[in-house]
Amino acid sequence: MRARSVRRVVACVAVVAAASSSCASDDTRGSTDAQPSATTVVSATDSPTTTDPPRAPIWADEFDGVAGAPPDPARWAFETGGTGWGNRQLEFSSDTHAVTDGEGHLVITSQPLDVTTAPPCWYGACHFMSSRLTTAGLASWKYGRFEIRAAFPEGDATWPAFWMLGADIDEVGWPAAGEIDVVEHVGRDGDVVRGTAHGPGYSASEGVSARVDVEDVHDFHVYAVEWTATSIAWFADGVEYHRIDKGDEREWVFDHQFHLVLNFAMGGLLGGEPSPLDFERKAFTVDYVRVFTA
Numbered sequence: 001m002r003a004r005s006v007r008r009v010v011a012c013v014a015v016v017a018a019a020s021s022s023c024a025s026d027d028t029r030g031s032t033d034a035q036p037s038a039t040t041v042v043s044a045t046d047s048p049t050t051t052d053p054p055r056a057p058i059w060a061d062e063f064d065g066v067a068g069a070p071p072d073p074a075r076w077a078f079e080t081g082g083t084g085w086g087n088r089q090l091e092f093s094s095d096t097h098a099v100t101d102g103e104g105h106l107v108i109t110s111q112p113l114d115v116t117t118a119p120p121c122w123y124g125a126c127h128f129m130s131s132r133l134t135t136a137g138l139a140s141w142k143y144g145r146f147e148i149r150a151a152f153p154e155g156d157a158t159w160p161a162f163w164m165l166g167a168d169i170d171e172v173g174w175p176a177a178g179e180i181d182v183v184e185h186v187g188r189d190g191d192v193v194r195g196t197a198h199g200p201g202y203s204a205s206e207g208v209s210a211r212v213d214v215e216d217v218h219d220f221h222v223y224a225v226e227w228t229a230t231s232i233a234w235f236a237d238g239v240e241y242h243r244i245d246k247g248d249e250r251e252w253v254f255d256h257q258f259h260l261v262l263n264f265a266m267g268g269l270l271g272g273e274p275s276p277l278d279f280e281r282k283a284f285t286v287d288y289v290r291v292f293t294a
Helices: none
Strands: 006-011 040-042 059-061 091-094 098-100 106-112 128-134 144-151 158-166 179-184 192-198 208-214 221-227 231-236 239-245 258-266 282-292
Touching: 091 258, 106 258, 144 158, 144 179, 158 282, 179 221, 179 231, 192 221, 192 231, 192 239, 208 231, 208 239, 258 282
Parallel strands: 091 128
Antiparallel strands: 006 040, 006 208, 059 282, 098 106, 106 128, 106 282, 128 258, 144 221, 144 282, 158 179, 158 258, 179 192, 192 208, 221 231, 231 239
C-alpha cells in the first residue's frame, strides 16, 4: 500500500525559555520530547520535496519472519523493565510483545494487565505490557538517512516512537549524548505526529520540535530524518517539515555514533492519563526500518 500524501504541515519550533503558544498542549515530557513554544506554518504540496533514495540501504529490517517470531536478534535487542524510562511511562517493557506477523510487518502491542498478577512498575502493579527494541551494542551510525514505514494505533495515551540515542549515553548521560526523535505519535493528537532534537540546553520540554498532520495516521506512512555533519531534516511521506542546522546558537552534539530505539510507550509525561479506550489491545505496526548513507 502506498503511503498517502501529507495534508498540511505545521512546524512548532521550541525556543528556550520562551512563552507557551497555541501549538503547545497540556502534556509535558521529562526526558525525550518537547513542548513547542512558537508556531510556524510551512507550505507543503502533494509533491514531495525529496524522493526515496535511489541507493540501497546499508542496514535494514523488512520483518519477513514467520507469524509469531521475535525480531532478528542480530539486529535488535530488547530492553526490559517497568522503570518508567525517565518519563513516568506506565508500561512494563517485555521481550514478548514485539513479533513478526508473517506478512512482512513487525507488530508491537500494548496489552492491558490484571493488576493482581501484573509485574511491578515504578508506581506499583503495571497497567500495561509492551516492548522496547534497540540496536545498542549491535549497530550504530554517524550520519545518514533513517527511515520507517509504519501505522500508528488508535488510543488516547498511546505513545509509540522511532528514535535515535547517542551511543555514548552510558558515558556522558542525557542530554549530552543527544537524541533524534524520527517520529512519535500520541493517540489523543489524532493525525498529528512529531519530530524532535534534544541536546544540552534544548532538551525535554525545550527540545527543538515540529509537528506534521498526515492523512490517516492509522494507515502506513513513511517517516524519515536525513542527518549530515551540518543539519538534520525531518520528512513525512517525502515532505520536509522540520530542520535544524549546526550553528543555530545551540550546542551541536550530533557528531558521533547513534543507535536506534523502537518502542511502544503508554501514558507518561507526554502520553498523559489513559482513558478506557487505552485498556484494549493496541498494535503499532512497522513495515520496515531502513538506514542509508548520508
